[in-house]
Amino acid sequence: MQLELENKTVLVTGASRGIGRDIAAAFAGAGALVYSGCRSKESFDELAAANLNPVMLDVTSQPDFAGVIQSIVQKHGRLDVLVNNAGVASNTPASSLKPEEVDRLIDTNFKGVFYGMQAYYKAQRKSGGIIVNVASILGLVGTPLASVYCGTKGAVVQMTRALAVEWANSGFRVNAVAPGFIDTDMTEVMKKRDSILTAVLNNIPVKRMGTPRDIAGPVLFLASSLADYMTGHILVVDGGLTAQ
Ligand code: NAI
Numbered sequence: 001m002q003l004e005l006e007n008k009t010v011l012v013t014g015a016s017r018g019i020g021r022d023i024a025a026a027f028a029g030a031g032a033l034v035y036s037g038c039r040s041k042e043s044f045d046e047l048a049a050a051n052l053n054p055v056m057l058d059v060t061s062q063p064d065f066a067g068v069i070q071s072i073v074q075k076h077g078r079l080d081v082l083v084n085n086a087g088v089a090s091n092t093p094a095s096s097l098k099p100e101e102v103d104r105l106i107d108t109n110f111k112g113v114f115y116g117m118q119a120y121y122k123a124q125r126k127s128g129g130i131i132v133n134v135a136s137i138l139g140l141v142g143t144p145l146a147s148v149y150c151g152t153k154g155a156v157v158q159m160t161r162a163l164a165v166e167w168a169n170s171g172f173r174v175n176a177v178a179p180g181f182i183d184t185d186m187t188e189v190m191k192k193r194d195s196i197l198t199a200v201l202n203n204i205p206v207k208r209m210g211t212p213r214d215i216a217g218p219v220l221f222l223a224s225s226l227a228d229y230m231t232g233h234i235l236v237v238d239g240g241l242t243a244q
Contacts (some may be wrong), residue, residue: 128171
């Protein structure tokens with residue numbers, strides 16, 4: 001059995017670093033033609049140097065997202081896989097969250113994922129497609145200091161299920177991964193505080209944080225023909241954290 005991702009066209013959002021970067025590199029390693037979404041010239045140049053085909057894309061701009069998808073479809077005939085990875089977090093008590101921060105979380109994590117999926121569906125409603133969203137275990141369980149982040153990731157989980165059902169007849173598979181604690185810039189704040197890091201690690205059955213590579217594998221699996229009969233699934237990748 002093979003992944004069968006050779007020559008597939010793939011768009012990964014938020015691919016300049018962290019989980020998205022490893023997802024893009026893993027698709028390229030599997031022979032796919034990957035487009036790596038990024039937002040700065042520095043990231044663009046860096047991704048170009050790594051042969052990861054950069055494309056400027058801020059997911060909070062619905063017209064830009066639709067434009068990027070349309071241009072890939074025009075160029076290659078189709079976009080085989082969309083990976084909605086871009087996301088932002090916050091580490092703030094609910095009582096102190098400012099409206100700008102709430103908007104930033106919702107615009108990126110919730111609307112950014114929805115408008116990406118909508119644009120992809122509109123571009124390929126006749127031929128179908130494969131969507132893999134990067135949700136979070138915090139879309140499934142609660143934790144302090146992450147109220148709106150948890151809300152947006154819960155929304156990603158539910159949009160994944162709802163659109164898997166709504167678009168199944170159009171040949172779309174829509175799945176998500178739900179990572180646990182992964183070693184990226186997003187978890188830097190937590191890693192800087194020894195007491196918090198120790199408590200988190202003690203609570204993870206495999207006793208380590210995940211790496212971006214730990215997430216890339218399951219994303220490729222969901223995007224591959226090995227997962228042809230899977231849709232509406234939330235694949236938890238958390239070292240056993242939420243199995244307890
Ligand atoms: P990161 O902070 O290293 O990377 C986030 C990426 O998203 C960056 O490339 C950033 O430029 C991009 N991004 C942010 N806003 C964007 C926008 N408006 N448009 C386009 N790109 C944008 O974080 P990490 O950890 O790699 O996160 C990737 C995804 O994984 C996020 O959706 C995050 O919520 C999710 N996740 C991360 C976990 C972790 O422990 N690191 C756990 C569970 C989920």
